[in-house]
Amino acid sequence: MTVRSYRDLIVWQKSMVLAADVYWLTREFPKHEEYRISGQMIRAATSIPANIAEGHGRGTRKDYAHFVSIAKGSVAELETFLLLAIDLMLSKKEHITPVLDLAEEVGRMLNALRRRLNERGPGDTSAAPQHLNPRAQNL
Template identity: 50%
Template sequence: MSGVQSYRDLIVWQRAMDVAAATYQLTREYPRDELFGLTSQSRRAAVSIPANIAEGYGRASKQAYINFLRIAQGSLKELETHLLLAERVGTAGAGSIQPILEQSEEIGRMLKALIGKLRDHPGR
């Protein structure tokens, strides 16, 4: 990962931050009675993605980094599930979640590639 001085230089972290911001924007439209339900859960999952990428980057071992990237993958799938449910029950408007889902797919591929690179190459 030459040229990477910080987790903020990682494109996957930048994209995850975009998804978190988009999730906050989307959930502002959710009904008030969902504040402690799908709104809170979606936001927590979305924030967890870049947070775990950053936390893993700051860990001392490559294995710890990989573990945090895997947690980020899990949070990504959790967010996707919350969004799909929100659309299914009418909390999110039809089609409103699609851009975030598309970004999520890209982030999922990037996380998988980063994990593979870390696992297959010595050093960081």
Template identity: 50%
Template sequence: MRDFRKYDVWALSHQLALEVYKITSEFPSSEKFQLTSQMQRAAYSIPSNIAEGCGRDSDKDFNRFLHIALGSAHELEYFFILAKDLSFINVQKQKEL
């Protein structure tokens, strides 16, 4: 079994999830069960799928969970664009994230 904590991609995605929670806490309360929730779920899906994949016995299963994490990363990328277009974050924050 792999130790997910040893992967830089896991550590970076964990930091990203923390940052998403931080910035979405400043979103309008009307977005609590909409964009805020969706962004948070996509954000924590990335490191959690990496961690779950590390617990699998085969490289094929590990690879499958990495692809799921990548899909969540793309979903989150869109949410950053949407948040910027809704003026919840600025262009610089969108590019940074």
């Protein structure tokens, strides 16, 4: 299956769900956290699909892999904030844990995508592959 758009990527789709989940989760946080951890969590979460999209649009494997790495860093940042939110009891643990689980899944998918982008096939130079749909790659 050919990827015509970053929107075809399962990892992008899941990262969009993750970003929306973070928006909903942070609504439960105390009001005084609105410009503290909530804002940082939202920025980290929205950075993930945005970097996947930007990297896909760049057109080279090297650029794409770079932006996937940035997205992976945002996942790690978000996971840290989610763990801190549990420790600070900003929301019920059972509300945070599924979001943390999804963040970990997206992180694993990004690792697999980055590995795939760093592979070089016969005669491959720097063009981004057209077959990065995670369904086709079992990501």
